[in-house]
Amino acid sequence: MRSLTEEETKTLFSKLAVYCGRSLNNLIAPPSDDGASAERHVFRLQGSRVFYLPLKLANLAVSVPRANLLSAGTMIGKFTKTGKFRVNITALDVIAPHARNRVWVKSNGEMPFLYGGNLVKAHIGRFSQDMTEHEGVIVLSADDKPLGFGVTARSTAETRKLEPTAIVVFRQADAGEWLRDEDTLFTT
């Protein structure tokens, strides 16, 4: 387990910035609540996977041999062999509070999304204003629970004119992956 290099950090942040806005700063320097200094969180690389964990835990994790360490903290995603970064569903809890764009799904659209489908217009309850196409978006259920994330297929203005069966959000990750990819989520 090691900290990221400059290039890796840049790749990671530019990917996270697709989904998150300015408040991404809070991931690195959490705002101190009630006067007490909040615990610092760091990003660490183990194999090709990036984990987000408190500094204290990262220091403790050093005592575990690399080969034996499977996971520590929250997995954000993994670096591909070409050097790109893939955000994983496990990062949802980290990025959802800082989301730039959000889409709320009606209750009838939750299951199709959780089974790996794209979001069609008929399933969408409401969405953020001023979205352009191909922008990262967090998908939430009607009661504000994050379900996954994806990219918009159309801009907000265009979406309004679409027919109900047209795809509005392309799925990238959904909470159903916890079950579907249970075996391979941390191993390959």
Added chain:
Amino acid sequence: MAPIKGSSKGAPTKGGAKSSKSSTPSSGSRVSKSTKPKGKRPPPKEVKAKARTAPENLKKKKKRVYTEAELDLPRLNAITPVGVVKPKGKKKGKTFVDDQEGMMTILAMVNAEKEGQIESKMMKARQLEEIREAKRKEAEARLAEKKNKLDAAKDSIRNKKKRKSDGGDNSTAVAGVAAKPSKGKRKSVAFA
């Protein structure tokens, strides 16, 4: 191989009497090359070779210095490829970013870049939307104009019919006799 050695051996024996300086292996090899085809010429050439050898040796030493500095070597012929040259004295391996400030600066850079992209995208989208809106309005206006024209044409036809029908009613209403002259008039008009 054998004849070369023999000639080189022979050269010092002949020239050894004249000059004791020419015992260097380089001079010997030069002589051997020249003496290969013809064996009679060596004595004059030997003298020349000796004359050359002294400055040549000096030059060679200088050249060696240049090669070390890699001044004369074309870059493509160098052992290390052009793209792979690493600066000397730099730390080997990766440079990690573990301090908060460093990460913040990288994040600020990334954020600025991303926001710029989104801003330009939004601007573009808005402009396109405006253009689309203008086109739509124009099309609507054209359609309305067409419709108006059609309505006007319809109205004009209706009015014509009405007038005709009104004229007919009047004639019938006034008297059945009045209709006859009108018919006659029509005929006359038609023939005229």
